Amino acid sequence: MRxxxxxxxxxxMAVTLTGCKIVKTQTQPATASAGSDASEAGHVDQVLADxxxxxxxxxxxxxxxxxxxLRRAVTADLDAxxxxxxxxxxxxxxxxxxxxxxxxxxxxxxxxxxxxxxxxDTDGDGAADVxxxxxxxxxxxxxxxxxxxxxxxxxxxxxxxAKLARAINDKxxxxxxxxxxxxxxxxxxxxGAVTLKKPTDPFVVTAVTVGVAP
Amino acid sequence: xxxxxxxxxxxxxxxxxGVLPSLAAAADKIAIITPSPDNPFFKAEADGAAAKAKExxxxxxxxxxxxxxxxxxxxxxxxxxxxxxxxxxxxxxADASVAAVQKAKDAGIPSFLIDREITKAGVAVSQIxxxxxxxxxxxxxxxxxxxxxxGPYAELLGKESDTNAGIRSKGYHDVxxxxxxxxxxxxxxxxxxxxxxxxxxxxxxxxxxEIKGVISGNDTMAMGAYAALEAAGRKDVxxxxxxxxxxxxDSIKAGGIKATVLQPxxxxxxxxxxxxxxxxxxxxxxxxxxxxxxxxxxxxxxxxKLETFALAQ
Numbered sequence: 001m002r003x004x005x006x007x008x009x010x011x012x013m014a015v016t017l018t019g020c021k022i023v024k025t026q027t028q029p030a031t032a033s034a035g036s037d038a039s040e041a042g043h044v045d046q047v048l049a050d051x052x053x054x055x056x057x058x059x060x061x062x063x064x065x066x067x068x069x070l071r072r073a074v075t076a077d078l079d080a081x082x083x084x085x086x087x088x089x090x091x092x093x094x095x096x097x098x099x100x101x102x103x104x105x106x107x108x109x110x111x112x113x114x115x116x117x118x119x120x121d122t123d124g125d126g127a128a129d130v131x132x133x134x135x136x137x138x139x140x141x142x143x144x145x146x147x148x149x150x151x152x153x154x155x156x157x158x159x160x161x162a163k164l165a166r167a168i169n170d171k172x173x174x175x176x177x178x179x180x181x182x183x184x185x186x187x188x189x190x191x192g193a194v195t196l197k198k199p200t201d202p203f204v205v206t207a208v209t210v211g212v213a214p
Numbered sequence: 215x216x217x218x219x220x221x222x223x224x225x226x227x228x229x230x231x232g233v234l235p236s237l238a239a240a241a242d243k244i245a246i247i248t249p250s251p252d253n254p255f256f257k258a259e260a261d262g263a264a265a266k267a268k269e270x271x272x273x274x275x276x277x278x279x280x281x282x283x284x285x286x287x288x289x290x291x292x293x294x295x296x297x298x299x300x301x302x303x304x305x306x307x308a309d310a311s312v313a314a315v316q317k318a319k320d321a322g323i324p325s326f327l328i329d330r331e332i333t334k335a336g337v338a339v340s341q342i343x344x345x346x347x348x349x350x351x352x353x354x355x356x357x358x359x360x361x362x363x364x365g366p367y368a369e370l371l372g373k374e375s376d377t378n379a380g381i382r383s384k385g386y387h388d389v390x391x392x393x394x395x396x397x398x399x400x401x402x403x404x405x406x407x408x409x410x411x412x413x414x415x416x417x418x419x420x421x422x423x424e425i426k427g428v429i430s431g432n433d434t435m436a437m438g439a440y441a442a443l444e445a446a447g448r449k450d451v452x453x454x455x456x457x458x459x460x461x462x463x464d465s466i467k468a469g470g471i472k473a474t475v476l477q478p479x480x481x482x483x484x485x486x487x488x489x490x491x492x493x494x495x496x497x498x499x500x501x502x503x504x505x506x507x508x509x510x511x512x513x514x515x516x517x518x519k520l521e522t523f524a525l526a527q
Binding site for chain 2: 089090091093094095113114115136137139141152153157158159161162166
């Protein structure tokens with residue numbers, strides 16, 4: 001009887017001990033958090049160099065839905081559309097991100113701002129239904145968050161992950177060439193990314209390419 | 215046979231009591247430890263966690279560390295001695311809190327952190343924090359827009375020991391520094407405090423009467439700064455905060471402070487308790503330790519929908 005209870009006690013001990021098995025995560029973040037600002041910048045630059053042309057641009061080109069198709073799909077079911085065509089950012093409450101393409105007539109444009117924007121009418125009703133972000137200041141993280149291969153867990157912290165988003169945005173906006181002169185009335189085509197939290201959110205598209213439509 | 219079984223059972227009970235005193239406690243209890251509820255943000259956290267814990271059938275032990283790491287350490291001792299099953303913590307310092315959380319872990323008590331990170335991973339089971347950087351970028355974007363992309367401005371920083379103070383400031387500057395006509399003329403800490411912000415704002419106004427805007431690391435400091443501006447007859451200065459408190463909501467609705475950024479504090483605290491419950495029952499949360507929650511910009515358009523750190527849909 002005594003050895004039995006001892007055995008039981010040791011089983012219990014084993015059970016309770018395995019109950020708090022957080023040990024394995026201890027080693028991994030220690031190295032991850034050791035990075036200095038310099039190596040952090042190096043990591044972000046490396047990720048950007050490895051992925052932007054090779055993976056991100058092809059992903060956007062491949063997955064892009066037209067504005068009309070995307071709007072129809074998200075109005076019917078945002079989550080289902082997101083699972084089929086989009087990607088969710090890191091963390092609870094994060095929005096869906098989609099690649100999107102289209103063309104439309106510029107109804108209004110603000111090229112004076114550091115965050116240049118053009119409002120486009122893509123469905124021909126005379127009213128703007130898409131806003132293009134043209135940089136150099138780009139708001140949001142749509143380009144980063146639409147790619148499943150950018151994983152928050154692989155970055156040191158939220159600052160480093162944010163630096164990646166900024167680096168991607170800077171690269172995208174630097175690559176844009178806009179037609180000379182006033183944009184209003186001109187027909188543009190575009191490819192880019194949009195973040196949607198609700199089906200009714202306005203389409204604010206971070207453009208990766210913008211051109212004059214024929 | 216019967217006797218053997220009874221003896222066995224008592225042996226089990228004794229070994230249980232010896233091995234894990236917390237398991238032997240009759241009522242399952244969860245400790246909730248936060249900074250002072252004088253800041254409504256922390257009150258919302260404590261309330262959210264307590265409500266969820268009670269809903270899941272736990273007793274709660276609500277404790278306040280007043281941003282004092284020594285006091286926090288004593289509170290951990292009390293919680294451990296009380297045999298709590300889990301600790302929900304908004305900590306009193308990113309570095310200083312590691313030891314307290316480790317102490318609980320060594321006693322077999324898991325900690326679930328909200329709002330503020332600690333500097334070591336693998337000690338707490340969960341660290342659920344607002345995406346402060348994303349939130350700061352939202353607030354800064356609105357601030358720049360309100361400022362017309364130009365002009366002299368001041369920044370109020372939070373308490374230096376809190377990682378969120380630095381993260382928010384970096385997020386602000388990531389956006390603002392892209393606008394060459396935005397001129398930073400003062401950057402000072404007011405330690406998250408409303409009264410400190412009032413006096414800091416008074417002295418900034420004296421040194422830099424030309425300022426057009428103030429961006430603040432949190433809402434209590436924004437309230438203090440706005441009060442000082444109002445007293446000086448400078449309601450024209452644009453103030454933007456961070457947290458999404460009811461005080462700032464009311465100020466926005468009254469045309470005072472212009473914007474803030476909501477951290478879903480209530481929901482965050484509830485998530486932490488849900489994860490604690492799952493961990494207590496199954497030994498794992500099934501989720502990564504570090505979790506981010508997105509923040510939401512609050513301005514005149516949606517302020518009316520804000521109540522106690524939650525936005526109505």
